[in-house]
Structure formats: structure tokens, C-alpha cells
Amino acid sequence: MANLIFLGPPGAGKGTQAEAIINELKIPQISTGDIIRAAIREGTALGKEFKSYTDAGKLVPDDLVNRMVDERLAQPDCKPGFLLDGFPRTVVQAEALDAMLARRGLKLDHVLLLEVADAVLLERITGRRSDPQTGRVYHVKFDPPPPEIADRLIQRSDDTEEVLRKRLEEYHAKTSPLIPYYDRAKLLRRIDGVGSMDTIRGRIFGVLRGK
Numbered sequence: 001m002a003n004l005i006f007l008g009p010p011g012a013g014k015g016t017q018a019e020a021i022i023n024e025l026k027i028p029q030i031s032t033g034d035i036i037r038a039a040i041r042e043g044t045a046l047g048k049e050f051k052s053y054t055d056a057g058k059l060v061p062d063d064l065v066n067r068m069v070d071e072r073l074a075q076p077d078c079k080p081g082f083l084l085d086g087f088p089r090t091v092v093q094a095e096a097l098d099a100m101l102a103r104r105g106l107k108l109d110h111v112l113l114l115e116v117a118d119a120v121l122l123e124r125i126t127g128r129r130s131d132p133q134t135g136r137v138y139h140v141k142f143d144p145p146p147p148e149i150a151d152r153l154i155q156r157s158d159d160t161e162e163v164l165r166k167r168l169e170e171y172h173a174k175t176s177p178l179i180p181y182y183d184r185a186k187l188l189r190r191i192d193g194v195g196s197m198d199t200i201r202g203r204i205f206g207v208l209r210g211k
């Protein structure tokens, strides 16, 4: 049983590292960003509303996100645990999550905080490209794609420098108060997010194994 939160600024590597954690622990990853992007792709009225926020680098209103997570946690695959990626992002969301878990008789085990300085994030995010055919994410400098697929790669519309600056502002203003929030609850585990993917994975598993 592992009920986990992945906390950290945009581009800290949460998505990449989440994959290793969910494969190892056999728990689902609940990424509110992915759920929101799926709604945008479907082109529903809600999706259009989401896009106006994500394209401006702003957070989607708490009540909408809280409802999505509550519905997702009700699904049977969350029985053995879950990894929340990109949620909660505000203290209001964290309080809503506490209530959702209490209602289900569940508790959090760890809040993993992946720490990376803003300057590093900027370089990482603006070079990020994904392959629409496989979903694989590359980096033009740190993890270059094979040349034959370079033409089909796309950049997330919110991965530009301008939008990223706004996302970082939102992170520092609204999400970083979660650090003292979970520290007080003795759930916060700080992880240095700078290094190779394997090194960071080792740090995360060290925490999960209680080392």
C-alpha cells in the first residue's frame, strides 16, 4: 500500500520519474495535467475552459480539479495505492484531498518533493518535445530524438518560455505553501532533482524503502 504525492515545480521530472515508481509499486499515476490535456483534446466545453487556463500558465480552478481527482480515486485500480502527480497544487486542494482520503479511511505515506532551481527548469522545459505517435518525451539537448522522427515531434503549447515563467510564478505563489503544510504533517521527503535520471530514481527509491 503506497499513497504518494509527487510535488515539485513544472519540469522537475515528476512525469519521467513517476513511470519508474508506478511500474515498481504497481500503482496508478494520477496526473491532473494529463487528465486536463485529455479533456482539451476531446474539445468539450470543459476542455475549452481548461485550455484558457493552461495556455496562460495559470492554474485551473480548485473545485474543478478536486472533483476530477475525487472521481479518479473512486476507481478500483486505486485500491493498492496511487501516485498523485501535479495534485494538489494549492492549500485548498491539499485540504480537499485530506477530506477525500479521510472519507475513504486512507492516509498519505509520503510527499516526494523533487527540488530543482528555476534556471535549470527553464532549460529543461523549453527543450521538451513529445512524439504524438508514442507519447515518448524527448529533450532537444539532454535526450535528443532519433533524426528520422524529429519532424513529427511537438511542443506542448504551455512549454514556451513565456508561459513557463507564468507557471513558475504560480508554483511559487500557490503551490510552494504545500511544502510547510506537508512538513508539519511529517510527510515531506525532499529529493534533489538535479542529476541523471538513474541517480534521481535511486534517491526516490531510497526514500520509498525507508533508507
Ligand code: AMP
Pocket: 010, 032, 033, 034, 036, 053, 054, 057, 058, 059, 060, 061, 062, 065, 085, 086, 087, 088, 089, 093, 158, 167
Ligand atoms: P502539468 O502537466 O502538471 O504541468 O499541468 C499542466 C497545466 O494543467 C497546469 O499549468 C495547470 O494549468 C493545469 N493543472 C494541472 N494540475 C492542476 C492542479 N492540480 N490544479 C490546477 N491546475 C492544474
